[in-house]
Amino acid sequence: MSDLLQHAFNGLVNGSFYALLALGLAVIFGMLGVVNFAHGAFFMLGAFGAFILLNEAGVSFWIALLVVPLALGVVGMLLERLLVRRLVALDPLYNFLLTFGLTLIFQDLLRMKYGSQPQPYPQPAGLRGTVDLGLFDFPAYQVFVLVFSVLVSVGAWLLLARTRVGMIIRAATERPELTRAMGIDVGRWISPVFGFGIALAALSGVLAAPMRAVSPLMGADLIILVFAVVVIGGLGSIFGSVAAGFLIGMLQALGNVYVPGLATTSVFILMAVVLLWRPAGLFGREETAV
Amino acid sequence: MRRNLIPAISTLAVVSLLAACGGGAGGPSGGGGKISDDKIVLGVINDQTGIYSELSGPNAVEAVKMAVEDFKAxxxxxxxxKNIEVVVADHQNKPEVANTKAQEMYDRQQADAIFDVPTSSAALAVAGQALAKKKLYFNITAATTALTGDKCNKYTFHYAYDTYMLANGTGTAVTEAGSKNWYIVYPDYAFGQDMEKSFSKAIETSGGKVVGKKSSEFPNTSGDFSSQLLQAPAAKPDVLGTMHAGGELVNLVKQYNQFKLKDKGVGLSVGLMFITDIHSLGPDALAGTRFTDAWYWNFDQQNRDWADKFKEKTGSRPSFAHAGNYSAAMNYLEAIQAAGTDASDDVVKNLEGKEINDFFLRNGKIRAEDHRVIHDVYLAEVKPKSDVKEDYDYEKIVTTIPADKAFKPLSESACKMGQG
Structure with a gap:
């Protein structure tokens, strides 16, 4: 039993990354209708940001955790202003291609500078031990990742549910035209929301640096899975993407133990089932309903 | 100076005569003094930008070029x-790309020999082309023993290392040092499965036991190995043997350290490790880990001298694959020099059974029976950071495994060269 719990807990830790990434994708998709393929690249840039700050300037993990998402969030806003915005009116495929192209550029730039070999990043001091969770010990850093992502998710939820800004974003995410008709300037909020989504990707990248291989391709490997998470949770559904993130993490971890070899495939099987059964995703809203 | 013009001119004359007759390109003919197309072309096929580009990649090309320069000098x-060219192709670790590139190199770029080729499936494809075109192939960075086993052929040579040598070195040494019970984790594809089998055999032969094994999906998209790691302690192993490579190895070792398996009495042993992997993880993450190395740059002055030249060219220290590429290219050129021709059959005849001693091949010998190039290999241990005196100074050589003990004995080889 404690084994099962340990694996489930471990799944939640992996789910943290999916949840944060999916949350960012969901707000961006909801608000702009853009499938941001560069999300994985920003995850990678987040990890590299932490690595570069540590190596070039000796900046600690804790400061990187704040600075890197902010900086990349600003980059995201500029990106939206300068490029993404110009293509929004066209077929969604154009922005898909744009962000895919950006991904390749970011990956190759870092590969030119640092090569494909993973870069070293130490665990932050203070989180190197293990924590006794009653039934089992678990690495302190992993526990921190889970707690921190839950806090960020809850924080994002409070921001969206309890503040006026959040209300506008939610309204604009789910019914952009109607919101506009209410006399709210939706356009003003597009850049910050895009930046916010990117910052979340960067944040999970920084969190990943101490426990994953920091390499230019680390995001490309992950992003396909995160797309599956978003589809399962419901495209554009904020709560759905977070819940599906943790759910998929757990499914994968338990799959690894009980049906090894099918762990990743099981995610896509679930996606297929969900699409057949509830085409809008587990928590998504059918367009015709309401 | 001037008298050397005569053989050069006559060579030219013979070659152009043959070309004019339209008979030059055909089958290999016995006579000496002939260089096909009036030039020697060395091809390198490997991973130029992907996961294996650091351990071989562009710097392996540089190593082959260094061999050409040194040979000329x-x-x-x-x-x-004097006309020696080096051509390069990127196979992205895909066997079908490697196959096409090899065909193109042999046919259109007039390559006389191909070098390197990481990824076993890609290497086997190139070996097939070598046989079909009757041109040479020196494998350096692929690990499969099939190249000198049931897939061996007259034109393919296997340098540096293979799965048998790794398992035999590390599996035996670690078991005999007292870690009897092994838990093996391996990636679920050809290389990992091959490694798992080779290690299990070596462990059991030397009196150890495999108490558990677990595969991981390949490629592991989530980068997470904790489920495999969490299951290990229940089987009460002395040591966890990982058969992962490159970035996957880095992920796994990071997580091994985070789960504190060492404190639970589970040591770590790595099936295949390149010096670039130690660099990625930092020596402390691996300190004390033992593994088998085909060559180490800081082993002695002879190695260091070459490593210094390599650093001048590339700015970094060589992996054993880089050194192996140099040595293979150099010995190939020397064989042409000795045979007086680059005709494949004559070069093969010169190489077979040859005993070679250079900075890479210590007590080296090219086995005629299966084309395995045997040489001394090393059981190495990763130093703690406090003992590291300069960049890439990561290894302590524990013992030298002599050439005749390091590789699969001929009696166990499945190679039937006659049919190749």
């Missing part, structure tokens, strides 16, 4: 040909 005017 050494033989100067006596060189069998």
């Amino acid at each position: 050494k033989h100067a005017d006596d060189a069998v040909s």
Whole structure:
């Protein structure tokens, strides 16, 4: 039993990354209708940001955790202003291609500078031990990742549910035209929301640096899975993407133990089932309903 | 100076005569003094940008070029040909790409020999092309023993290392040092499965036991190995043997350290490790880990001298694959020099059974029976950071495994060269 719990807990830790990434994708998709393929690249840039700050300037993990998402969030806003915005009116495929192209550029730039070999990043001091969770010990850093992502998710939820800004974003995410008709300037909020989504990707990248291989391709490997998470949770559904993130993490971890070899495939099987059964995703809203 | 013009001119004359007759390109003919197309072309096929580009990649090309330069400098005017080219192709670790590139190199770029080729499936494809085109192939960075086993052929040579040598070195040494019970984790594809089998055999032969094994999906998209790691302690192993490579190895070791398996009495042993992997993880993450290395740059002055030249060219220290590429290219050129021709059959005849001693091949010998190039290999241990005196100074050599003990004995080889 404690084994099962340990694996489930471990799944939640992996789910943290999916949840944060999916949350960012969901707000961006909801608000702009853009499938941001560069999300994985920003995850990678987040990890590299932490690595570069540590190596070039000796900046600690804790400061990187704040600075890197902010900086990349600003980059995201500029990106939206300068490029993404110009293509929004066209077929969604154009922005898909744009962000895919950006991904390749970011990956190759870092590969030119640092090569494909993973870069070293130490665990932050203070989180190197293990924590006794009653039934089992678990690495302190992993526990921190889970707690921190839950806090960020809850924080994002409070921001969206309890503040006026959040209300506008939610309204604009789910019914952009109607919101506009209410006399709210939706356009003003597009850049910050895009930046916010990117910052979340960067944040999970920084969190990943101490426990994953920091390499230019680390995001490309992950992003396909995160797309599956978003589809399962419901495209554009904020709560759905977070819940599906943790759910998929757990499914994968338990799959690894009980049906090894099918762990990743099981995610896509679930996606297929969900699409057949509830085409809008587990928590998504059918367009015709309401 | 001037008299050397005569053989050069006559070579030219013979070659153009043959070309004019339209008979030059055909089958290999016995006579000496002929260089096909009036030039020697060395091809390198490997991963130029992906996961294996650091351990071989562009710097392996640089190593082959260094061999060409050194060869020219050494033989100067006596060189069998001064016209030596190096051509490169990126196979992205895909066997079908490697197959096409090899075909193109042999046919269109007039390559006389191909070098390197990481990824076992890609290497086997190139070996197939070598046989079909009757041109040479020196494998350095692929690990499969099939190249000198049931897939061996007359034109393919296997340098540096293979799965048998790794398992035999590390599996035996670690078991005999007292870690009897092994828990093996491996990636679920050809290389990992091959490694798992080789290690299990070596462990059991030396009196150990595999108490558990677990595969991981390949490629592991989530980068997470904790489920495999969490299951290990229940089987009460002395040591966890990982058969992962490159970035996957880095992920796994990071997580091994985070789960504190060492404190639970589970040591770590790595099936295949390149010096670039130690660099990625930092020596402390691996300190004390033992593994088998085909060559180490800081082993002695002879190695260091070459490593210094390599650093001048590339700015970094060589992996054993880089050194192996140099040595293979150099010995190939020397064989042409000795045979007086680059005709494949004559070069193969010169190489077979040859005993070689250079900075890479210590007590080296090219086995005629299966084309395995045997040489001394090393059981190495990763130093703690406090003992590291300069960049890439990561290894302590524990013992030298002599050439005749390091590789699969001929009696166990499935190679039937006659049919190749």
